Amino acid sequence: MDFGTIFGILSATGLIVYACMFGADLGTFIQTFVDLSSVCIVFLGSIATVFIMYPLHHLKGILKVLLKCFFYTPINSADIVTQIVRLSEKARRESILALEKARVPYPFMNRGIQLIADGTEQILLRNILDIDMSLMQQRHWRGQDVFKSLGTYAPAFGMIGTLIGLVQMLRQMDDPATIGPAMAVALLTTLYGSLMANVIFLPLAKKLEERSKEEYQSMELMREGILAIQKGEHPAVIKEKLYSFLPKASRGSPGIS
Numbered sequence: 001m002d003f004g005t006i007f008g009i010l011s012a013t014g015l016i017v018y019a020c021m022f023g024a025d026l027g028t029f030i031q032t033f034v035d036l037s038s039v040c041i042v043f044l045g046s047i048a049t050v051f052i053m054y055p056l057h058h059l060k061g062i063l064k065v066l067l068k069c070f071f072y073t074p075i076n077s078a079d080i081v082t083q084i085v086r087l088s089e090k091a092r093r094e095s096i097l098a099l100e101k102a103r104v105p106y107p108f109m110n111r112g113i114q115l116i117a118d119g120t121e122q123i124l125l126r127n128i129l130d131i132d133m134s135l136m137q138q139r140h141w142r143g144q145d146v147f148k149s150l151g152t153y154a155p156a157f158g159m160i161g162t163l164i165g166l167v168q169m170l171r172q173m174d175d176p177a178t179i180g181p182a183m184a185v186a187l188l189t190t191l192y193g194s195l196m197a198n199v200i201f202l203p204l205a206k207k208l209e210e211r212s213k214e215e216y217q218s219m220e221l222m223r224e225g226i227l228a229i230q231k232g233e234h235p236a237v238i239k240e241k242l243y244s245f246l247p248k249a250s251r252g253s254p255g256i257s
Contacts, residue, residue: 005069005207012199038161038189042196045157046150053149058142065143069207075218080106081242084225087113088235096230108132108219112226122230129223133216140212144205151201158193162186221245 021029051059083104091099100117104110111132115125165186172178221242228238 002070002072002207005204008203009199016195016199032184033188033191035185035188038185038192041161041164041189042154042157042192045160046153046196046201049153049157050146050149054142054146059146062143062146065146065208066204068211069204072211075214077218077221077246080109080218080221081225081239081246083109084222084229084242085235085239088225088229088233088238091116091229092232092235099229106222109222109226112222113229116226116230122227125230126223126227129219129226133219133223136219137212137216140208140215144208144212147201147205147208151197151205154197154201155190155193158190161189161193165189217245 017029020033024032083106087099087102087104090102096119097117099113102113102117104113108129112125112129115128120128165182169179169182169186172182224245225238225242228241233241
């Protein structure tokens with residue numbers, strides 16, 4: 001579980017609630033800042049716009065994409081290097097064909113190793129791996145784009161809700177006592193739109209973008225290792241080459257021999 005995402009959302013929300021409650025009790029806070037119709041206008045309106053923008057089959061997996069922001073296992077680049085070096089040693093000690101039965105806990109690496117064992121030419125192998133990486137990026141971009149769109153349209157629906165509230169307020173100008181409360185409710189939708197965009201939707205889109213970059217970098221590491229194995233490079237040379245992908249703090253990891 002990614003506690004950073006949870007901590008960030010709860011902290012930002014808590015600070016805003018604290019600021020709203022400053023000098024007031026819970027009842028006053030709820031009466032002043034909680035309005036269900038405003039929430040519906042902003043949240044449901046943004047969701048409806050997303051359904052207009054994207055094909056339905058693109059949105060079916062959006063919940064799974066969202067869960068990646070909260071449940072995610074960091075990629076161990078040092079372990080990837082270790083796996084590649086061991087495979088290169090096996091290929092050098094036995095043969096390339098011996099890799100046919102090799103299994104590693106990374107589907108992308110498994111695919112590349114099996115292509116090597118099948119005798120795939122180097123240019124074709126690189127093209128296949130590059131296509132896999134490109135398609136992965138495109139899938140991730142679609143998920144990110146959905147949340148960026150929600151972050152774009154939430155403030156817009158907040159403004160729409162405010163305009164609706166202002167129209168209703170102006171129709172009741174004959175009663176001055178209702179103007180202040182009506183204006184407060186009208187402004188709540190703008191507040192909600194801004195909060196949803198800047199505390200939830202846009203930060204989650206950025207989190208997904210960082211996850212995608214990390215996964216793409218790990219696939220680059222695997223690709224270079226796979227191609228090096230196919231070329232028959234010495235395991236020590238492969239290890240040193242792949243070191244360049246790792247942060248300095250990870251290069252001395254005891255998991256790399």
